[in-house]
Amino acid sequence: MQPFTTLQAVAVPLDVANIDTDQILPARFLKKPRSAGYGHFLFHDERRRQQAVPLDEPAYAGAGLLVADRNFGCGSSREGAVYALVDGGIRCVIAPSFGDIFASNAAKNGLLTVTLPEETVAALRARLKAQPGATLTVDLPAQTVTDPHGTAIRFEIDPFKKRCLVEGLDDVALTLEHAEAIAAYEARVATEAPWRVPAAVG
Numbered sequence: 001m002q003p004f005t006t007l008q009a010v011a012v013p014l015d016v017a018n019i020d021t022d023q024i025l026p027a028r029f030l031k032k033p034r035s036a037g038y039g040h041f042l043f044h045d046e047r048r049r050q051q052a053v054p055l056d057e058p059a060y061a062g063a064g065l066l067v068a069d070r071n072f073g074c075g076s077s078r079e080g081a082v083y084a085l086v087d088g089g090i091r092c093v094i095a096p097s098f099g100d101i102f103a104s105n106a107a108k109n110g111l112l113t114v115t116l117p118e119e120t121v122a123a124l125r126a127r128l129k130a131q132p133g134a135t136l137t138v139d140l141p142a143q144t145v146t147d148p149h150g151t152a153i154r155f156e157i158d159p160f161k162k163r164c165l166v167e168g169l170d171d172v173a174l175t176l177e178h179a180e181a182i183a184a185y186e187a188r189v190a191t192e193a194p195w196r197v198p199a200a201v202g
Contacts, residue, residue, distance in 0.1 A: 001110045003168035004140055007091050009064025011136040012055060013125035019068060020075030021102060025084040027076075038080060039087035055088075059132035067124050067136070068095040073102025073113075082109045092138050094145065096121050107161045108170055112138065114145060114155045140166055 029041040046053040054060055066072075066085075072095040073081065082105045085093070091111060096118040098106075103113045116124075127148055128134055134148040140162060144152040163169070190197050 001108075001164075001168045001170040004091060004110055004112050004165040006137065006139045006141075007064060007112075008135055008137040009091070010060055010062055010133055011065035011067050011094075011124075011128050012053075012060045012063045013128040014053060014066055014068040014072075015125060015129075016053075017069035018071045018074055021073060021078045021081035021099070022075055024073070024081040025078065027078070029084075030078065030080050034080075034083060037087045038084040039089065042084040042088035042090075057132070062089065064089055064091050065136055065138070066090055066093045066095075067121060067128060068093060069121070069125075070096040070118060072098050073106070074099040077101040077105075079105045079109070082106050082111055086111050094121060094124065094136075094138075107164060110165065110168065110170075112140060112165055114138065114157075116145070116153060116155055120153060 023046050024043060025038060025041055026044055029038065029044065032038070032041070043053045043055060047056055055063060072093060081102065085106075086109055092114060093106070093111065094114040094116060097115060098113050106113050124136070124145075124147060128136075131148055136148070137146040138144075139146070140157075143157060143162075144154050146152045
């Protein structure tokens with residue numbers, strides 16, 4: 001997982017509440033292999049239906065941040081929605097609230113979710129709409145978002161989630177931190193209870 005420390009990127013304002021995971025990644029694309037990348041399916045239907053997701057506007061080319069309304073990522077618990085955002089170049093989403101499972105999936109895949117008060121997020125979106133293509137800076141170690149005017153806004157984050165994002169630790173990497181203890185346990189079992197060790201195949 002790619003570590004997340006500091007990100008300065010073009011930010012896209014999304015003035016729609018309750019954006020669900022099916023809007024982020026329509027279900028019919030879940031059968032596609034992850035190895036092919038999900039980025040070109042990001043907001044696939046929404047980008048063709050309306051202007052509320054203006055990712056295709058020239059001002060937002062190469063965007064790395066979304067500033068959304070409340071309850072972003074609600075709906076079904078599809079990890080593919082996070083894949084689509086990350087593969088599409090989005091490393092951070094700022095919103096007043098998130099779907100719980102979406103936020104959990106995001107942290108495990110290198111996508112930072114920043115929760116700020118609703119009025120603060122609305123003010124950020126207004127500034128971004130007034131200046132399309134403006135950048136925000138997110139400093140995860142300092143836990144700040146800096147707006148286009150240079151104002152730093154502090155956010156809170158769970159310390160464990162912060163550590164995993166800063167160090168780029170997914171679930172596999174976290175398990176491998178205990179590799180020596182696991183190996184010692186397996187060696188002890190092989191000696192003390194060999195009947196519990198699976199027989200070699202082949």
